[in-house]
Amino acid sequence: MDPVLxxxxxxxxxxxxxxxxxxxxxxxxxxxxxxLWASKAAYAVMLAAFVLQTVSIAARGIHAGxxxxxxxxxxxxxxxxxxxxxxxxxxxxYRFDVLGTFxxxxxxxxxxxxxxxxREIHELMPALQxxxxxxxxxxxxxxxxxxxxxxxxxxxxxxRDTFPGSLKGIPEEKTLDLIIYRAVALGFLFLTLCMITxxxxxxxxxxxxxxxxxxxxxxxITWLIYAIFLHLRLRKGMTGRKAxxxxxxxxxxxxxxxxxxNTLIAGLHSYK
Amino acid sequence: MxxxxxxxxxxxxxxxxxxxxxxxMPFSFVLLAIILAxxxxxxxxxxxxxxxxxxxxxxxxxxxLILGLQLDQVFRSAWFLTLAALLCLNLxxxxxxxxxxxxxxxKKEKRYGIWxxxxxxxxxxxxxxSFAAGQFLAREEVIYGIAGSTQPLGKTGLAVxxxxxxxxxxxxxxxxxxxxxxxxxxxxxxxxxxxxxVNHPLEAFxxxxxxxxxxxxxxxxxxxxxxxxxxxxxCTGEYTYPDELPALALLFNxxxxxxxxxxxxxxxxxxxxxxxxxxLYSIYYEGRLMAMDLTEPGAAVPVHNYVxxxxxxxxxxxxxxxxxxxxxxxxxxxxxxxxxxxxxxxVRPWEDKRRKENGSGLDEG
Numbered sequence: 001m002d003p004v005l006x007x008x009x010x011x012x013x014x015x016x017x018x019x020x021x022x023x024x025x026x027x028x029x030x031x032x033x034x035x036l037w038a039s040k041a042a043y044a045v046m047l048a049a050f051v052l053q054t055v056s057i058a059a060r061g062i063h064a065g066x067x068x069x070x071x072x073x074x075x076x077x078x079x080x081x082x083x084x085x086x087x088x089x090x091x092x093x094y095r096f097d098v099l100g101t102f103x104x105x106x107x108x109x110x111x112x113x114x115x116x117x118x119r120e121i122h123e124l125m126p127a128l129q130x131x132x133x134x135x136x137x138x139x140x141x142x143x144x145x146x147x148x149x150x151x152x153x154x155x156x157x158x159x160r161d162t163f164p165g166s167l168k169g170i171p172e173e174k175t176l177d178l179i180i181y182r183a184v185a186l187g188f189l190f191l192t193l194c195m196i197t198x199x200x201x202x203x204x205x206x207x208x209x210x211x212x213x214x215x216x217x218x219x220x221i222t223w224l225i226y227a228i229f230l231h232l233r234l235r236k237g238m239t240g241r242k243a244x245x246x247x248x249x250x251x252x253x254x255x256x257x258x259x260x261x262n263t264l265i266a267g268l269h270s271y272k
Numbered sequence: 273m274x275x276x277x278x279x280x281x282x283x284x285x286x287x288x289x290x291x292x293x294x295x296x297m298p299f300s301f302v303l304l305a306i307i308l309a310x311x312x313x314x315x316x317x318x319x320x321x322x323x324x325x326x327x328x329x330x331x332x333x334x335x336x337l338i339l340g341l342q343l344d345q346v347f348r349s350a351w352f353l354t355l356a357a358l359l360c361l362n363l364x365x366x367x368x369x370x371x372x373x374x375x376x377x378x379k380k381e382k383r384y385g386i387w388x389x390x391x392x393x394x395x396x397x398x399x400x401x402s403f404a405a406g407q408f409l410a411r412e413e414v415i416y417g418i419a420g421s422t423q424p425l426g427k428t429g430l431a432v433x434x435x436x437x438x439x440x441x442x443x444x445x446x447x448x449x450x451x452x453x454x455x456x457x458x459x460x461x462x463x464x465x466x467x468x469x470v471n472h473p474l475e476a477f478x479x480x481x482x483x484x485x486x487x488x489x490x491x492x493x494x495x496x497x498x499x500x501x502x503x504x505x506x507c508t509g510e511y512t513y514p515d516e517l518p519a520l521a522l523l524f525n526x527x528x529x530x531x532x533x534x535x536x537x538x539x540x541x542x543x544x545x546x547x548x549x550x551x552l553y554s555i556y557y558e559g560r561l562m563a564m565d566l567t568e569p570g571a572a573v574p575v576h577n578y579v580x581x582x583x584x585x586x587x588x589x590x591x592x593x594x595x596x597x598x599x600x601x602x603x604x605x606x607x608x609x610x611x612x613x614x615x616x617x618x619v620r621p622w623e624d625k626r627r628k629e630n631g632s633g634l635d636e637g
Contacts, residue, residue: 188613221315
């Protein structure tokens, strides 16, 4: 145990947790008041939270001597980090500040879930000692992060559609719709990469690249849901409310694949 | 050659309608929705269990439904395989029917993105076909034994010698690695030697040898009236019996290297080191359980005029040998699928078209 690294990890993690909460509050202030300072402050605080969380993850990685992506705490933290990363990129790209009103609480909830998990550092079991771990889980983090952004934008769409004028600064529906599509497309690509790298690793570790393990099956379910979404959108022109509802359902499926399968269904991926 | 009669025209029309339906998107959605529901069922309902497990979990009616619909083996059931075959048919027809149109647009526009959707579907189709081929062509053999033992590998003509088996422990007694030293020999006497550890299979004669799991084995000496009549080596979960009286059997239930008893009476091992070894065994006579107890290795377990002595517990390793000739095709299919997705999303013919139509005004960079 390195007390300095443990301290750095814990302090940075708690600071990030608080900063995400603060950012969520500031984004809410912006959404209801349309004060520009609130939006700027929220973005800055979110950026600070992201940097702090990066420090926390890095400190844990150095301390553990491996990528910190193997248990519920580590993956939940990385999941929140992935959504924050995608959010910061999408906000910068699309100049869509009010998106934070919907995404920041999601990030806070996930990192809050991480804070409730055991932070004890364990050595890796033999099956997890592979360079494929980094590729496989990194793809999941970016993919899940992008789906998280699609979920936030879908919520924004549904709020705008259900309660017109209730929140300020929400872009027009066509724009929201396109952002949902772009986020889902990015997430789908990375989810596919995650499944392929996982299959290659499984072949190396267990001898079979697909075993219908619950985690594999639920990844496939998530993949199918988003595949149907993309087909409906690209081929049948499904947009608007239906697309937004689909994006919400898809993300709930992502959450179940991550939390539900690990905790409710036993399988090869049940690393506690 | 005369004009086709009305009957022929009707038949052609019906075939066209069927083909149109089979390669259509509504059919794909129905298939995907059912496959999706099947996946949910297959992940929630325990798979491959004996009927009694389902009766206990879901009652008589529920288990009847599960077993009747083959929900106890969803991914091997005839109806699931039929769904997968129909999806393949849908993908084949869809790919064939769209190829001409895609090629025409490609000749006109010369944009790689046009191939994206087509390649994605082709990749998915090849992936399903490769996986299915792997299910039929793949070979799997299992051997288990202690260091020094040699066993034939099923009907492959290969023989595997377990030269060594080592469990590397960390200071906190967690397992760092399981490593089996193996020598694989073919019928001509050619040999390949090497180590198989978790994540690092040994490749030999077209097979990958995986270090799968391990357990404990024990030698059992059987005496009758003080005379040694048999020595056997059994693994946990295995039986041994006097050849002259097979109705009397000893089951080696479990081995505790460092035995301890918890406050709740449960047995456990403090460490994986053989500091305080105990064997849990059961005695059966004519299929009925007569006794169950713990014994120290080397101590006598008397049963009437027989004595069983469990001694020299030793770790055994379980090695799985697999050969899936379709795996490289699956990897190639995955690469095609990925290339298709990248072209679809990031060379974006669809989106460009839609953007021109609706003018969303977003920066697409």
